[in-house]
Amino acid sequence: AQSVTQPDIHITVSEGASLELRCNYSYGATPYLFWYVQSPGQGLQLLLKYFSGDTLVQGIKGFEAEFKRSQSSFNLRKPSVHWSDAAEYFCAVEPGSYQLTFGKGTKLSVIP
Amino acid sequence: NAGVMQNPRHLVRRRGQEARLRCSPMKGHSHVYWYRQLPEEGLKFMVYLQKENIIDESGMPKERFSAEFPKEGPSILRIQQVVRGDSAAYFCASSPSGENYEQYFGPGTRLTVT
Numbered sequence: 469a470q471s472v473t474q475p476d477i478h479i480t481v482s483e484g485a486s487l488e489l490r491c492n493y494s495y496g497a498t499p500y501l502f503w504y505v506q507s508p509g510q511g512l513q514l515l516l517k518y519f520s521g522d523t524l525v526q527g528i529k530g531f532e533a534e535f536k537r538s539q540s541s542f543n544l545r546k547p548s549v550h551w552s553d554a555a556e557y558f559c560a561v562e563p564g565s566y567q568l569t570f571g572k573g574t575k576l577s578v579i580p
Numbered sequence: 581n582a583g584v585m586q587n588p589r590h591l592v593r594r595r596g597q598e599a600r601l602r603c604s605p606m607k608g609h610s611h612v613y614w615y616r617q618l619p620e621e622g623l624k625f626m627v628y629l630q631k632e633n634i635i636d637e638s639g640m641p642k643e644r645f646s647a648e649f650p651k652e653g654p655s656i657l658r659i660q661q662v663v664r665g666d667s668a669a670y671f672c673a674s675s676p677s678g679e680n681y682e683q684y685f686g687p688g689t690r691l692t693v694t
Contacts, residue, residue: 472622502682504685509690510687510688511584511586511671511685511686511687511688512623512671512685513685514682514683514684514685517682558622558623560623565636566611566613566628566635566636567613567625567628567636567638567639568613568615568623568625568673568683569625570615570622570623570624571622572620572621572622573622
């Protein structure tokens with residue numbers, strides 16, 4: 469069965485610092501890949517997605533992610549974090565069965 | 581264009597009562613998915629429905645849980661005889677078709693069982 473691992477439960481960065489959130493997946497083929505963000509008490513908002521093609525994907529709010537097939541990874545990056553980026557971030561895969569499989573999430577705290 | 585709507589946003593039920601959660605997909609979307617988020621966990625798939633059809637319910641508990649998406653009206657997730665372990669956030673997502681894997685999520689219903 470496919471699985472998604474987000475090894476960092478909680479990350480704290482200073483405002484203006486760069487950010488990288490890690491995501492590894494386990495699946496036989498290359499699934500569709502997503503990053504979602506969830507603010508406290510809110511639903512999930514799609515940041516970006518990878519279906520095929522260019523392995524560097526640009527998303528909303530200045531986020532980008534890079535798909536690395538050899539490492540089965542899809543890490544999320546942002547060059548300069550803003551205080552409003554504090555939220556929980558979920559990586560998800562969709563292997564063609566309509567089901568999204570989510571990681572357990574990484575909670576991001578931003579120090580002013 | 582309104583997003584995915586869910587109501588109620590918060591629901592409190594006593595053990596043994598029934599919970600009914602509603603989801604109205606985005607306009608033009610005919611595919612609905614339900615996910616459950618337990619504390620400190622990611623979202624877990626429950627069921628995938630199209631109008632009047634359950635396509636995949638492999639994530640639904642075998643007992644007490646049911647879902648429908650009628651020809652008219654919202655999708656309903658029903659939990660009978662709720663227990664404390666059912667306390668969670670339940671999210672609905674929709675997509676315009678099964679071929680478009682981008683799912684748009686609603687704000688969720690937070691169920692508390694006392």
